[in-house]
Amino acid sequence: MPSDCLFCKLVTREIPGDIVYEDEDVLAFNDISPQAPTHILIIPKQHVATVNDVPEEQASLFGTLVGCAKRLAIQRGIDASGYRLIMNCNGEGGQTVFHVHLHLLGGRQLTGLG
Ligand code: 5GP
Ligand code: ZN
Numbered sequence: 291m292p293s294d295c296l297f298c299k300l301v302t303r304e305i306p307g308d309i310v311y312e313d314e315d316v317l318a319f320n321d322i323s324p325q326a327p328t329h330i331l332i333i334p335k336q337h338v339a340t341v342n343d344v345p346e347e348q349a350s351l352f353g354t355l356v357g358c359a360k361r362l363a364i365q366r367g368i369d370a371s372g373y374r375l376i377m378n379c380n381g382e383g384g385q386t387v388f389h390v391h392l393h394l395l396g397g398r399q400l401t402g403l404g
Contacts, residue, residue: 328395342379376393
């Protein structure tokens with residue numbers, strides 16, 4: 291784990307997080323600056339910097355993250371109304387924290403894709 295990775299520090303509890311789900315492989319927590327009534331970040335516990343760094347043979351990681359997001363959406367009661375899953379990659383993709391994460395956004399009408 292890179293010592294300067296913010297999300298690794300959330301995994302190890304070096305910094306506090308508003309954790310909503312955890313298992314062996316995944317951590318989910320509320321975004322510190324929510325853009326919607328539900329704004330949860332879902333991360334692999336293992337450090338991977340960007341989507342580009344996930345090897346093809348570990349692509350099941352993405353399914354794990356989406357599955358977790360789907361279950362959280364059902365729990366929050368936003369599965370039928372709708373939600374958005376976003377994974378930003380590198381600078382022009384808007385990534386600011388370099389530990390792969392999936393945004394789960396919902397609870398209001400979402401518009402343009404930026
Ligand atoms: P990105 O822009 O990399 O796709 O998303 C990074 C997200 O991490 C942003 O939505 C930002 O608000 C969130 N974030 C940044 N620092 C922290 C933090 O210390 N705790 C939590 N819970 N979220 C953070
Ligand atoms: Zn990390």
